[in-house]
Amino acid sequence: MLNGIFVFVVLTSVLAAALSGEMQALTDAVIASARNAVDLAIGLVGVMAFFLGLMRVASDAGLMARLARLVSPVMRLLFPALPADSPAISAMLLNISANMLGLANAATPFGIKAIEELDKHNGQRGTATNDMVLFLAINTSGLALIPSGMIAIRASLGSSDAAGIFLTTWFASACATVVGITAAMLLARLPRYSATAPELLSAPAADADAPQDAARAEMAAERRASPVRRILAALFWVVFLIAAAGAFVDRMTQEPAIDALRGIASFWLLPAVVAFLVLYGWTRQVRVYESLVEGAREGFQVAIRIIPYLVAILVAVGMFRASGSLDLLIGWIAPATALIGMPAEALPMAILRPLSGSGAMGIASEAMTAHGPDSLVGYMVSTYQGSTETTFYVLAVYFGAVGVKNARHAVPACLLADIAGILAATFIVNLLFG
Numbered sequence: 001m002l003n004g005i006f007v008f009v010v011l012t013s014v015l016a017a018a019l020s021g022e023m024q025a026l027t028d029a030v031i032a033s034a035r036n037a038v039d040l041a042i043g044l045v046g047v048m049a050f051f052l053g054l055m056r057v058a059s060d061a062g063l064m065a066r067l068a069r070l071v072s073p074v075m076r077l078l079f080p081a082l083p084a085d086s087p088a089i090s091a092m093l094l095n096i097s098a099n100m101l102g103l104a105n106a107a108t109p110f111g112i113k114a115i116e117e118l119d120k121h122n123g124q125r126g127t128a129t130n131d132m133v134l135f136l137a138i139n140t141s142g143l144a145l146i147p148s149g150m151i152a153i154r155a156s157l158g159s160s161d162a163a164g165i166f167l168t169t170w171f172a173s174a175c176a177t178v179v180g181i182t183a184a185m186l187l188a189r190l191p192r193y194s195a196t197a198p199e200l201l202s203a204p205a206a207d208a209d210a211p212q213d214a215a216r217a218e219m220a221a222e223r224r225a226s227p228v229r230r231i232l233a234a235l236f237w238v239v240f241l242i243a244a245a246g247a248f249v250d251r252m253t254q255e256p257a258i259d260a261l262r263g264i265a266s267f268w269l270l271p272a273v274v275a276f277l278v279l280y281g282w283t284r285q286v287r288v289y290e291s292l293v294e295g296a297r298e299g300f301q302v303a304i305r306i307i308p309y310l311v312a313i314l315v316a317v318g319m320f321r322a323s324g325s326l327d328l329l330i331g332w333i334a335p336a337t338a339l340i341g342m343p344a345e346a347l348p349m350a351i352l353r354p355l356s357g358s359g360a361m362g363i364a365s366e367a368m369t370a371h372g373p374d375s376l377v378g379y380m381v382s383t384y385q386g387s388t389e390t391t392f393y394v395l396a397v398y399f400g401a402v403g404v405k406n407a408r409h410a411v412p413a414c415l416l417a418d419i420a421g422i423l424a425a426t427f428i429v430n431l432l433f434g
Contacts, residue, residue: 002407006316013319016328025322033318037311041303049299051109056295057281057288064090079131081200088117092135100145101269111139112302112401119402123199127406130188130197136398136410137180140389141417143173147386153365154382159373165382168428172387175424180417187409196408229283244268302401309400313392317355341430345371349381350422354391379433383425388418
């Protein structure tokens with residue numbers, strides 16, 4: 001399906017540009033989008049390398065196995081065919097947790113690691129398994145507890161209720177997640193998709209690193225935390241929490257409590273996650289630096305592998321916008337969306353969000369600047385941004401990391417989650433602020 005969508009978008013964009021006289025803009029968009037895709041991938045190299053390095057530290061320390069055992073009862077309900085001790089379980093948990101906390105920089109490397117681990121159980125490499133599709137449906141549904149990025153933008157634009165999207169975001173993203181999970185499970189049963197389902201391997205497929213991975217897993221299982229290091233780690237967290245509490249109190253003297261909490265969550269959570277993973281490895285006597293470097297090497301290779309997929313999807317999106325096709329689409333469906341309470345000013349955000357994260361963020365900022373962050377349009381576009389994901393970017397990056405070309409039912413499942421999130425956001429914002 002990704003192939004069909006790509007061909008349709010490209011050809012439609014060329015025809016639309018030819019009819020509207022926007023061929024120069026289209027040509028410029030092709031070159032600029034291709035260059036931006038490579039710039040984006042290069043920018044991901046450092047993030048991917050560092051966080052996949054931290055994943056290796058956590059794995060060597062036995063944390064991944066502990067997390068897998070902890071969440072096994074819940075994950076078994078969603079992924080019954082997956083072995084209970086699969087590293088994919090803990091990697092998926094870290095990805096979902098990072099997304100819920102608004103830690104986008106950490107979520108992508110964790111998600112790619114999860115896809116790589118899921119692919120080890122894939123009996124037909126290059127074709128998405130049902131577990132991969134279900135995981136991506138959960139990922140792209142954008143389940144969020146702390147939409148910190150959008151709240152920060154609302155605050156910067158002078159909102160008197162910057163955190164007012166908490167409830168609307170929780171409701172919309174929860175609806176999107178439920179629909180995404182349901183759609184992934186039901187679509188997998190359709191003859192068209194069940195006939196192409198790869199055989200699942202109960203044990204990971206053998207590869208060149210299998211002996212090393214087995215040795216690391218055995219060493220991790222035998223590691224015991226050093227009492228002295230545990231005491232030092234506890235002292236670290238005492239000082240850290242005291243500092244965090246002090247920062248929170250200090251911010252409360254300058255701004256409302258909810259804004260102070262948002263600020264602490266925005267800037268303290270990610271360093272806390274990094275410190276936790278490093279300390280966990282250190283207390284269990286893992287050679288943290290060497291382990292991180294070894295994992296970072298893998299992250300660098302993954303970032304290079306996804307460049308062709310990023311180029312393809314970002315060029316198609318750039319052509320679609322530059323050709324005027326997006327404006328035509330908005331003009332066609334605006335009368336229908338007005339019937340469900342979606343203002344015409346919010347429609348571009350709803351359409352662009354699954355295609356382009358930066359483009360959607362720009363539209364949301366423009367809409368809030370023009371109409372005010374606390375207007376109906378302002379609440380609606382900020383809820384859209386906080387409760388949905390850039391679906392095609394996620395599919396391109398995650399599937400590109402493991403060379404999946406046959407996405408099976410991933411696209412319709414993820415898009416249904418997006419649509420559910422948009423409709424739920426429209427409903428709840430109209431109910432509370434309309």
